[in-house]
Amino acid sequence: MVKIRVPVKKIIPKLPDLSKHVIKLSEKTLKETQKANAFFLEAGNFFLFLFSATREAFSRQFEFKEFLRQCYQIGNKTLPLISVTGLIMGLVLTIQSRPVLADFGAVSMLPGMVALSIIREMGPVITALICAGKIGSGMGAELGSMKVTEQIDAMEVSATNPMRFLVVTRVLAATLMIPILVLYADALGIMGSWAGANIKGSVSFTLFISQAFRVVDFMDFLPAVIKTFFFGATIGLIGTYKGYTAGKGTESVGRAANSAVVMASLLVIIIDLIAVQVTDMLL
Amino acid sequence: MAKTETIIKETEETTEKIIEINNLSKSFADLDVLKNLSLNLYKGENLVVLGKSGSGKSVLIKCIVSLLQPDQGTIHVLGKNVVNLNRKELAAMREKIGFLFQSGALYDSMTIKQNLEFPLQRIKKNLTKKEMNEKIEEVLENVGLTDTLHKMPSELSGGMRKRASLARTIIVDPLIMLYDEPTTGLDPVTSDGISELINEVQEKYKTSSIIITHDIECARATADRIIMLQDGEVYMEGDIDDFENSTDEMITSFFKQQVHQGQKKIKKNG
Ligand SMILES: Nc1ncnc2c1ncn2[C@@H]1O[C@H](COP(=O)(O)OP(=O)(O)OP(=O)(O)O)[C@@H](O)[C@H]1O
Ligand SMILES: [Mg+2]
Numbered sequence: 001m002v003k004i005r006v007p008v009k010k011i012i013p014k015l016p017d018l019s020k021h022v023i024k025l026s027e028k029t030l031k032e033t034q035k036a037n038a039f040f041l042e043a044g045n046f047f048l049f050l051f052s053a054t055r056e057a058f059s060r061q062f063e064f065k066e067f068l069r070q071c072y073q074i075g076n077k078t079l080p081l082i083s084v085t086g087l088i089m090g091l092v093l094t095i096q097s098r099p100v101l102a103d104f105g106a107v108s109m110l111p112g113m114v115a116l117s118i119i120r121e122m123g124p125v126i127t128a129l130i131c132a133g134k135i136g137s138g139m140g141a142e143l144g145s146m147k148v149t150e151q152i153d154a155m156e157v158s159a160t161n162p163m164r165f166l167v168v169t170r171v172l173a174a175t176l177m178i179p180i181l182v183l184y185a186d187a188l189g190i191m192g193s194w195a196g197a198n199i200k201g202s203v204s205f206t207l208f209i210s211q212a213f214r215v216v217d218f219m220d221f222l223p224a225v226i227k228t229f230f231f232g233a234t235i236g237l238i239g240t241y242k243g244y245t246a247g248k249g250t251e252s253v254g255r256a257a258n259s260a261v262v263m264a265s266l267l268v269i270i271i272d273l274i275a276v277q278v279t280d281m282l283l
Numbered sequence: 284m285a286k287t288e289t290i291i292k293e294t295e296e297t298t299e300k301i302i303e304i305n306n307l308s309k310s311f312a313d314l315d316v317l318k319n320l321s322l323n324l325y326k327g328e329n330l331v332v333l334g335k336s337g338s339g340k341s342v343l344i345k346c347i348v349s350l351l352q353p354d355q356g357t358i359h360v361l362g363k364n365v366v367n368l369n370r371k372e373l374a375a376m377r378e379k380i381g382f383l384f385q386s387g388a389l390y391d392s393m394t395i396k397q398n399l400e401f402p403l404q405r406i407k408k409n410l411t412k413k414e415m416n417e418k419i420e421e422v423l424e425n426v427g428l429t430d431t432l433h434k435m436p437s438e439l440s441g442g443m444r445k446r447a448s449l450a451r452t453i454i455v456d457p458l459i460m461l462y463d464e465p466t467t468g469l470d471p472v473t474s475d476g477i478s479e480l481i482n483e484v485q486e487k488y489k490t491s492s493i494i495i496t497h498d499i500e501c502a503r504a505t506a507d508r509i510i511m512l513q514d515g516e517v518y519m520e521g522d523i524d525d526f527e528n529s530t531d532e533m534i535t536s537f538f539k540q541q542v543h544q545g546q547k548k549i550k551k552n553g
Contacts, residue, residue: 154388
């Protein structure tokens with residue numbers, strides 16, 4: 001760490017009153033500088049991590065078994081949670097939008113509108129946030145504790161690249177599984193919406209679906225699916241990065257898990273914003 | 284005693300250096316852990332490294348397998364400087380080294396069987412499934428853990444975990460063994476068993492080993508040569524008799540307690 005000495009007194013020796021303020025200000029700047037320093041250091045570290053993970057991802061020996069195990073675990077861990085949230089998401093959206101549409105006499109628009117917002121936005125983002133919480137923290141804690149108890153070192157000395165075995169498999173598993181989970185959540189959301197539409201009045205399922213997909217077309221679908229791959233990769237990368245770079249001692253495991261969730265959730269939202277802008281420009 | 288003599292004779296004939304460390308220095312922030320340390324490990328010998336807690340013993344062997352990068356100095360393992368190896372060469376070198384972690388470092392998410400299979404599948408790639416299972420049975424028998432095959436590490440006691448990780452280390456028949464406190468936290472009977480096992484591994488596979496320990500009984504049973512670390516340097520070097528007959532205060536205080544125990548044992552026996 002570079003320590004910056006600020007020769008305040010030499011600059012303005014004759015103004016004692018003012019110098020106090022200057023000292024305060026410079027202390028603050030110093031702290032800010034250090035914060036910025038730490039930020040750039042972290043960012044640099046992350047890109048190094050990303051670089052070596054990418055390099056390992058293209059190496060010839062792929063840990064296929066571990067990859068499958070991770071895929072299974074991601075699905076297994078999040079499925080109940082995503083089922084419940086998906087259903088409720090559709091249900092609630094329908095119940096909430098109905099009165100507004102009824103005011104305009106446009107209740108027939110309901111299925112299409114709800115399906116559109118689920119497929120474009122609610123499904124991907126809510127699923128990704130749930131996964132950031134569940135999977136991101138899980139990876140952070142697991143790799144963090146492996147780091148602390150020297151298991152990662154042990155892997156390395158038994159001539160296994162931990163980057164390849166632990167990181168690449170998890171990141172790829174998240175990248176593959178989260179889009180699938182999102183599609184599942186979308187489907188359940190539309191089911192929930194149908195259930196919601198049936199609370200007041202009755203619509204057959206086929207009618208509901210055909211009404212929905214009169215509005216939704218392929219170009220609503222594609223960008224939404226593409227961005228979920230980015231969500232998945234981000235969650236996997238942040239989770240493994242935080243775990244892999246955990247410090248020493250057990251408290252750093254908790255910190256790794258915690259900051260993995262915070263960072264991953266934040267990045268999901270930011271990526272969503274970027275994706276929306278890009279789609280808007282292109283279409 | 285007889286054992287020591289034969290080994291010394293052997294090493295005199297073949298003084299091939301397996302590990303050669305020259306002027307090794309390593310520091311963390313402003314803490315100098317190792318200062319200009321030099322030592323050799325000869326073919327087929329058991330080198331015991333003694334030293335107070337925090338004297339840098341674990342750091343030393345972590346430098347050997349390149350888990351830590353030394354600040355200065357060279358480490359030659361089987362003639363190659365570890366510091367300059369690329370990743371492929373390093374992996375090839377690590378396949379020949381068994382490393383017993385002080386903390387055990389068993390993989391939490393795997394059963395004991397999977398823990399043992401992990402290095403076996405990666406290092407001894409041409410074994411059949413049956414041969415692997417036999418090998419696993421054999422090493423578990425050696426460490427006295429046959430009935431824990433399908434247990435998770437969290438279900439074992441501390442000493443059992445230590446023995447399981449010893450099994451995981453010796454299962455690939457490494458040329459060089461680095462034991463970080465193999466008997467710490469074990470009862471005297473099991474400790475003796477482990478010491479015997481270390482000797483067996485040495486004889487059977489002609490391994491050269493560095494054994495870090497605080498346990499004088501273990502040192503007595505296994506050592507061909509002993510090195511005492513103090514303040515990051517080699518404080519004294521010799522065989523077990525040199526150390527026991529030493530009048531140096533540091534050394535006697537290290538040996539005092541255990542010598543009493545040894546005498547008691549002899550009295551009982553005689
Ligand atoms: N990764 C690290 N970062 C910072 N300091 C470290 C690191 N590893 C070890 N140290 C410091 O180096 C010194 C020597 O540690 P080491 O683990 O080698 O001791 P030891 O001789 O093995 O002790 P013990 O017998 O208790 O295991 C200690 O003071 C420790 O704090
Ligand atoms: Mg140690």
